[in-house]
Amino acid sequence: MSEAPASPEAAEPTAEPADPGLFDRIVNLCKRRGFVFPSAEIYGGFRSTYDYGPIGVLMLRNVKDAWWRSMVQLRDDVVGLDAAILSPPAIWEASGHLANFTDPLVDCRHCGARHRLDKLDDADVCPTCGTRGSFTEARQFNLMFKTHAGPVEESSSVAYLRPETAQGIFVNFVNVMNASRKKPPFGVAQIGKSFRNEITPGNFVFRTREFEQMEMEFFVPPDEGPKWYEYWCGERFEWYLDLGIAPDQLRLRAHGADELSHYSAGTSDVEFLFPWGWDELEGIAQRTDYDLKAHSEHSGEKLDFFDQATGTRYTPYVIEPAAGATRTLMAFLMAAYAEEEVRGETRTVLRLHPRLAPYKVAVLPLSKKAELTAQARQVLTALQPHFMCDYDETQAIGRRYRRQDELGTPCCVTFDFDSLADHAVTVRDRDTMAQDRVAIPDLVDHLHGKLGF
Numbered sequence: 001m002s003e004a005p006a007s008p009e010a011a012e013p014t015a016e017p018a019d020p021g022l023f024d025r026i027v028n029l030c031k032r033r034g035f036v037f038p039s040a041e042i043y044g045g046f047r048s049t050y051d052y053g054p055i056g057v058l059m060l061r062n063v064k065d066a067w068w069r070s071m072v073q074l075r076d077d078v079v080g081l082d083a084a085i086l087s088p089p090a091i092w093e094a095s096g097h098l099a100n101f102t103d104p105l106v107d108c109r110h111c112g113a114r115h116r117l118d119k120l121d122d123a124d125v126c127p128t129c130g131t132r133g134s135f136t137e138a139r140q141f142n143l144m145f146k147t148h149a150g151p152v153e154e155s156s157s158v159a160y161l162r163p164e165t166a167q168g169i170f171v172n173f174v175n176v177m178n179a180s181r182k183k184p185p186f187g188v189a190q191i192g193k194s195f196r197n198e199i200t201p202g203n204f205v206f207r208t209r210e211f212e213q214m215e216m217e218f219f220v221p222p223d224e225g226p227k228w229y230e231y232w233c234g235e236r237f238e239w240y241l242d243l244g245i246a247p248d249q250l251r252l253r254a255h256g257a258d259e260l261s262h263y264s265a266g267t268s269d270v271e272f273l274f275p276w277g278w279d280e281l282e283g284i285a286q287r288t289d290y291d292l293k294a295h296s297e298h299s300g301e302k303l304d305f306f307d308q309a310t311g312t313r314y315t316p317y318v319i320e321p322a323a324g325a326t327r328t329l330m331a332f333l334m335a336a337y338a339e340e341e342v343r344g345e346t347r348t349v350l351r352l353h354p355r356l357a358p359y360k361v362a363v364l365p366l367s368k369k370a371e372l373t374a375q376a377r378q379v380l381t382a383l384q385p386h387f388m389c390d391y392d393e394t395q396a397i398g399r400r401y402r403r404q405d406e407l408g409t410p411c412c413v414t415f416d417f418d419s420l421a422d423h424a425v426t427v428r429d430r431d432t433m434a435q436d437r438v439a440i441p442d443l444v445d446h447l448h449g450k451l452g453f
């Protein structure tokens with residue numbers, strides 16, 4: 001097992017969140033402003049499932065686009081894939097998930113609550129009722145969702161919802177290599193839904209049974225495993241910093257030997273300082289040749305690489321950075337959330353990186369008068385091909401600014417009565433609240449400059 005790169009300096013974990021109400025206020029904002037709604041709410045909700053609203057869907061897409069841009073678009077050694085969610089038992093038999101993808105489950109005999117043993121602070125005390133020594137023996141609980149493909153519920157048609165996207169990449173290794181003419185070192189990236197029947201979902205969208213992952217399998221010559229592992233730990237850590245998470249809220253933590261998954265020869269987690277303490281955003285694992293060999297043995301197909309330069313055949317080693325899109329969205333929201341005093345009032349603002357901000361620009365006519373709105377809409381139409389825009393003409397301008405602050409919109413463009421004569425608009429900056437007058441023909445360039453892309 002190779003050493004993880006040294007963890008960057010990070011603050012010590014806090015036992016008590018600095019602001020205990022913060023988490024609830026963020027969850028509240030998410031619902032009020034259309035980021036995240038509890039699923040099936042009119043029927044009382046459905047067990048930690050969530051729906052992404054008009055704003056959340058934009059932000060989630062931006063998180064995934066930022067990942068894809070960094071992992072695929074800006075590189076020439078990674079290609080993409082979108083594999084099926086429904087999969088035959090053979091895949092999970094070979095990968096070891098049927099036997100090993102389990103969590104230890106205990107029930108409290110006193111109150112009936114069910115807990116994941118490895119996540120308890122004290123393995124002997126029920127956190128729900130506080131009773132000591134009330135737990136049943138731990139049972140291993142498989143996290144995969146099982147279903148039936150086809151009309152008859154017979155064992156031959158059993159299927160699983162994938163609990164990770166990775167296996168779809170391994171089983172397509174040869175297809176991708178042949179079609180893309182890539183050779184190790186190269187990677188295959190995939191974004192998509194995964195499903196786990198979690199024992200204790202919770203903490204809003206941090207742990208849900210249905211979630212989205214962003215995973216990449218990077219195939220390398222076996223002796224280059226440690227080098228690439230270090231490389232990807234560094235790259236992935238930087239990605240979060242580049243998108244605005246403060247260095248004291250992020251750390252890289254190497255797993256102890258007792259934590260390693262059945263396939264791993266070394267794993268480091270990128271962790272974020274959530275209100276409840278440090279917790280995982282992403283795992284970077286050295287999966288060795290475990291998966292390709294297992295699928296090769298079970299399927300009888302060769303899943304290896306013939307290196308013409310050296311005349312040797314080998315099974316590549318794999319480095320896997322595996323992140324959660326939905327969990328990461330939550331971390332970006334928490335990192336961006338700020339409350340500040342402005343002229344005696346509290347301003348809530350999401351200081352999201354412009355790439356992550358749901359709307360880049362909001363176009364706001366100063367009043368609802370037709371002479372302003374008609375031309376403000378023309379400005380909107382001119383901006384829409386370039387930026388995701390919002391348009392809002394109701395309420396006082398100050399309240400509309402506050403609303404955009406809560407959505408994290410970096411720039412507000414206000415069309416006022418002077419605009420009719422000077423053909424210029426006011427551009428208000430979300431973070432500084434400074435306002436610049438900009439000629440309408442220069443607006444697209446000006447906004448590109450402010451947003452940084």
Ligand code: ATP
Nearest residue numbers: 198206207208211213280281282283322323324327
């Ligand atoms: P945990 O220890 O939190 O259960 P894990 O180590 O099993 O997670 P991985 O299998 O490494 O998670 O999955 C990679 C990433 O997928 C995680 O870092 C996380 O961001 C995301 N993820 C995993 N499970 C969930 C879930 N139930 N809800 C939301 N995101 C998840």
